[in-house]
Amino acid sequence: MKLVAVGTMAFDSLETPFGKAERIVGGTASYVGLSASYFTQNINLVSVIGGDFPSQFLSELTARGVDLDGVEMRKDEKSFFWAGKYHNDMNTRDTLDTQLNVLETFDPKIPSSYKDADYLMLGNLTPSVQHSVIKQMSKRPKLIVLDTMNFWMDIAMPELKEVLKEVDVLSINDEEARQLSGDYSLMKASKIILDMGPKYLIIKKGEHGALLFSREEVFYAPALPLEEVFDPTGAGDTFAGGFIGYLCAMEEVNFEVMKHAIIFGSAMASFCVEKFGTERLLNLDRKSIQQRVQQFIDLSQVEISL
Ligand code: AMP
Numbered sequence: 421m422k423l424v425a426v427g428t429m430a431f432d433s434l435e436t437p438f439g440k441a442e443r444i445v446g447g448t449a450s451y452v453g454l455s456a457s458y459f460t461q462n463i464n465l466v467s468v469i470g471g472d473f474p475s476q477f478l479s480e481l482t483a484r485g486v487d488l489d490g491v492e493m494r495k496d497e498k499s500f501f502w503a504g505k506y507h508n509d510m511n512t513r514d515t516l517d518t519q520l521n522v523l524e525t526f527d528p529k530i531p532s533s534y535k536d537a538d539y540l541m542l543g544n545l546t547p548s549v550q551h552s553v554i555k556q557m558s559k560r561p562k563l564i565v566l567d568t569m570n571f572w573m574d575i576a577m578p579e580l581k582e583v584l585k586e587v588d589v590l591s592i593n594d595e596e597a598r599q600l601s602g603d604y605s606l607m608k609a610s611k612i613i614l615d616m617g618p619k620y621l622i623i624k625k626g627e628h629g630a631l632l633f634s635r636e637e638v639f640y641a642p643a644l645p646l647e648e649v650f651d652p653t654g655a656g657d658t659f660a661g662g663f664i665g666y667l668c669a670m671e672e673v674n675f676e677v678m679k680h681a682i683i684f685g686s687a688m689a690s691f692c693v694e695k696f697g698t699e700r701l702l703n704l705d706r707k708s709i710q711q712r713v714q715q716f717i718d719l720s721q722v723e724i725s726l
Contacts, residue, residue: 421668424534424561425452426466426553427543427657428523429473429491432697433503436510436651444697445477447500448543448567449491451654454701455661455688456541457484458709460668464534466490466553468526470499480702489531497522510649511626518571530556541664542566542587543657547579554586563673565589566618567660573599585617589678591660593624606631610638620678622663624656632682634675641682642720644690644712651696655689658701662688687712 427448434441449467456463464487471494478488503517526549535558542550544567554564566587572580573596580600584590590613594606600616601609606623610633613621621633627649629642663678663685670677687709694700 421460421539422462422464422534422537423456423460423539423541423664423668424464424466424490424530424537424553425449425456425541425543425661425664426490426528426550427452427541427545427567428500428502429465429467429469430500430502431472432653433501433517434651434653434696435505435516436696437506437508438648438650439696441651441696443501445474446502446654446697448545448657450477450481450698451657451692451701452541452543452661452664453481453486454484454698455658455685455692456665456668457481457486458688458704458706459662459665459684461485462668463487463665464490464531464537466528466530466534468492468494468500468522468528470497470522471495473499477698490528490534492526492528494522504653506652510652511628513652515571528553528556535559538562539664539668540564541660542583543660544569544572547572547576547583551579551583551586554583563588563664563667565591565660565664567591567656568596569593570596570599581616584613587618589620589622590618591622591624591656591663593626593656597621597623607638620675622682624659626652626655630659630682630686632675632678637675639675639679639682641679641686642716643686644715644719646690646693649693652693653697654701655692658692659685659689661685683713683716684709687716
């Protein structure tokens with residue numbers, strides 16, 4: 421199954437209660453690509469980088485079989501830059517700086533070998549760019565997943581609502597669900613958002629897990645209680661990469677299979693937060709992922725006879 425993932429490839433400067441990291445590699449496509457690479461082989465990235473982006477990180481991706489033909493490199497320009505600072509509870513963060521740089525004029529040209537993808541992951545990016553990618557596909561992918569954030573809701577809500585009409589799954593956090601729907605109750609918010617187009621909605625609640633909604637059903641997946649969360653950056657994208665990567669390996673996509681995908685995505689996210697940036701995602705193996713998934717199963721399994 422062919423997966424195309426679109427998103428930012430970036431430099432991030434991060435401040436958490438555990439320390440600071442200056443200009444380390446991040447970006448939504450970086451996290452999605454790395455995370456999905458543990459589940460599926462045919463991953464194709466669409467992004468834009470400046471001449472300052474480290475070639476070593478690109479080699480890390482290609483070594484994992486990730487195709488980078490869709491990553492446009494602009495030698496004389498600067499990569500997207502984001503700076504954020506986390507509060508003590510690690511669930512909330514302030515964006516200190518967003519420098520769009522190469523992203524400002526990004527107009528992706530999807531390589532022809534990508535156009536028949538079965539799965540499309542629209543990572544957090546300008547909504548009009550996300551839309552343009554859908555329009556360039558030669559056939560409707562089996563599944564389109566979209567991730568976005570408050571930044572785009574603030575500056576491009578109409579464009580975001582347009583692209584939402586075209587997607588199957590929307591993945592956002594609780595605050596973003598409230599902003600998008602205008603309703604504080606997540607149950608009510610889910611109905612309003614599902615009316616905007618997506619068939620499924622994932623609401624991420626950081627250390628409190630994630631909810632999956634369809635029109636008829638709701639599923640709750642816990643997050644693993646970790647002793648130390650070092651850096652939550654990229655947890656959402658790592659979750660999305662694990663979620664769609666897992667689905668790529670499945671015959672059929674339905675609510676039941678998505679429940680499993682959410683647990684695998686959550687397991688990947690629980691690794692991501694253990695180190696700064698993408699570091700922890702660079703050296704995982706199947707066995708540790710399976711052990712972590714088992715911890716998720718043990719955490720919420722209960723037998724009650726009524
Ligand atoms: P997450 O923690 O999963 O929500 O995503 C963190 C990543 O999102 C960082 O590596 C940033 O480079 C990237 N990012 C931050 N702001 C934006 C934005 N406005 N558009 C796209 N990517 C962003």
